[in-house]
Amino acid sequence: MKRIFTSESITEGHPDKVCDRTADAVLDAVLAQDPYARVACECAVKDDYMLIMGEISADAEIDAEKIAREKIRGIGYTDPALGFSADTCKIDVRLGRQSGDIALGVDEKKVADKADSVGAGDQGMMYGYACRETAEMMPLALMLSHKLCKRLEEARKSGLLPYLRPDVKGQVSVEYENGAPRRITAVVLSAQHSPAVSAKQLREDLKREVILKVLPEELLDGETAYYINPTGRFEIGGPAGDSGLTGRKIIVDTYGGRCPHGGGSFSGKDPTKVDRSAAYMARYIAKNVVAAGLADECVLEVAYAIGVARPVSVFADTRGTGKLSDEKISEIVQREFDLRPYSVIETLGLRKPIYEPTSVYGHFGKPGLSWEKTDRAEDLKKYLRG
Numbered sequence: 001m002k003r004i005f006t007s008e009s010i011t012e013g014h015p016d017k018v019c020d021r022t023a024d025a026v027l028d029a030v031l032a033q034d035p036y037a038r039v040a041c042e043c044a045v046k047d048d049y050m051l052i053m054g055e056i057s058a059d060a061e062i063d064a065e066k067i068a069r070e071k072i073r074g075i076g077y078t079d080p081a082l083g084f085s086a087d088t089c090k091i092d093v094r095l096g097r098q099s100g101d102i103a104l105g106v107d108e109k110k111v112a113d114k115a116d117s118v119g120a121g122d123q124g125m126m127y128g129y130a131c132r133e134t135a136e137m138m139p140l141a142l143m144l145s146h147k148l149c150k151r152l153e154e155a156r157k158s159g160l161l162p163y164l165r166p167d168v169k170g171q172v173s174v175e176y177e178n179g180a181p182r183r184i185t186a187v188v189l190s191a192q193h194s195p196a197v198s199a200k201q202l203r204e205d206l207k208r209e210v211i212l213k214v215l216p217e218e219l220l221d222g223e224t225a226y227y228i229n230p231t232g233r234f235e236i237g238g239p240a241g242d243s244g245l246t247g248r249k250i251i252v253d254t255y256g257g258r259c260p261h262g263g264g265s266f267s268g269k270d271p272t273k274v275d276r277s278a279a280y281m282a283r284y285i286a287k288n289v290v291a292a293g294l295a296d297e298c299v300l301e302v303a304y305a306i307g308v309a310r311p312v313s314v315f316a317d318t319r320g321t322g323k324l325s326d327e328k329i330s331e332i333v334q335r336e337f338d339l340r341p342y343s344v345i346e347t348l349g350l351r352k353p354i355y356e357p358t359s360v361y362g363h364f365g366k367p368g369l370s371w372e373k374t375d376r377a378e379d380l381k382k383y384l385r386g
Contacts, residue, residue, distance in 0.1 A: 004185055006173040007256030009145035011153045012075050012360040013166020013192070013237075015244025019043035020253075020359040021075070022052065022068045023246045023268030028353035029067055031270070033060035035351035041095065041268035042246040043068075045239040048084050053094040054268065065091045076156070076166040083240025118342040120304035121273045122264075125313075128282025129259040129364075130290040131297040133181060136365035136372075137287050140181050142256030144172040146361045147214040152191055152206070161205055165192035167237030172215070186225040187211055192237035193229075203228040253363050254279070259299045267359050271350035274304050274341055278311075280371040281344045283364050285337050287372065289316070292380035294329055296321035302339055309340040323384060332383055336376070 010017055023041045030037045037058030044051045050072075052064050073086035080088045130137040148170035156164035171188035174181050189206055197205075206228050212220075247265020251257050264275030271277040286298040295318035303313045316322075316329040324332075338347065345351060348370040357366070366372060 002175060002177050002182075004173050004175050005139070005141055005258070006171060006186075007139060007142035007145050007251075007258075008169060008171040008188075009142070009149045009252055009361065010170070010249060011149045011166065011168040013077070013153075013168065014249070015045050015167070015239045015242050016246075016248045017244075017360050018045055018050075018072065018075060018077075018239065019244045019246040020249070020267040021356060022050070022071050023054075024355040024359040025067050025071050026052065026062065026064050027268055027270060028356050029062045030056060030058050030060045031351065031355075032353040033062070034058040037270055038272060039268065039270040040273065043268070044243065044245050045084070045089075046243040047240055048080075048089045049239075050089055050091045051094065052091065055096050057097045064093045064095060077238060082165065082238060083236070084238050118272065118340070118345075119307035119309050120278075120341055121306065122275065123304060123306045124264055124275060125262040125301055125303040126264070126274060126278040126282050127254070127260050127262060128279065128284070128286040128300040128302075129255045129298065130283070130287040131258075132290060134365070137290055138362075138365035139256050139258040141172045141174045142252075142258070142362070143365060144174075144184070144215060145170050145256065146365075148172065148187070148189060148210060150361060151214045152189070152210045155209055160209060163194045163197040163202070165194065165235075165237060167192040167234075167241070174219070181219070183221055184215060184219045184224050186227065187215065188227045188230070190229055190231075190234055192234050192241075195235055199229060199232050253358075255364070260301070266363055267355070271345045271348075272341060274344075277341060277344050277348070277350055278302050278304065278339070280348055280350070280363070281337070281339060284348065284371040284373065285333055286316075288374050288376040288380060289318075289329060289333070291374040291377035293384060294318075294323055294332070294380060298322075298329070300333065304341075309342070311339050314339065328383075332380070336380065 022043045026041045027039045030039050039056050041054040069086045077085050133140045134143050152168050155161040169190045173186040175183050175185045266276045269276045282300045282302050286300045289298045297319050299317040301315045302311050314334050
């Protein structure tokens, strides 16, 4: 049986990612001063304007406007002619304090078990996922889309293709046969550029210097379709061409559409927000389940009630690849992993300023992140023996 699956990625210059990066940079700046801070920071951009809004309760002093300008400049928006630049944009900061009603649910309480002292910051369901398609245990189409966009960004920043501008979207479609990836059927790449380059040159350059540099040769064939700037021109981009908002690229941030999403965004949120921390923990668990050989693919759903420490449900779906039943794996997960918010934060070390690097090219499948470790896999193998 054949099927085609598609995922997309975007660069740091996309308006939504400008917002995600700024929100996480603000979060990191606060956590660097107060690891127990409560932060819910969001951003919006349009034309030469940025709004930084939300709530921060912390023993910290930061300059959100200065942070934002530094990030905008680092992304590459330095030319006022682009309609949005670090030095000319108006930045409006509207940051208040966390609602006392919400704080009631997550403030530590005097209980016998410290892990029961912190409840979930909100209700909702979070998902983690892992599979054997790539070394990162991530979906192939998504990882290839990320690599395309990273390579194009490198070509812009290095000066290899000097006519490129910051706003880029990439997309890869992979054909599967009997569950295994066989070939790339289509590649879509839309790159913002200066007027100095012709559509013909841009298409030739991007195919040669970007697409063929990162996509596996064995997955490309004579029938692979290439759609490079398919409209012919992409000069107006970034916030001048479209508005941006924190948390609007949650599928790019996670698994490229391979598994469900609970709807909560990550960027700008401190780890007491289970939208973020529980999604990281779910990935950690799913990856260890697959690494242990309990399944070749695992979707893990965890759901919470606001103010309550223990999840209201935990469900593993191995999509028919489990060496044990899904019910049994769900039981193992609950026995082996503590999913209470306090324990999640401690297990993964989430009170540190580690979040800005996650704001672009996904929150998963990257080395060095605590939730990407497979340090529980050996221990989980005991369930295959018994």
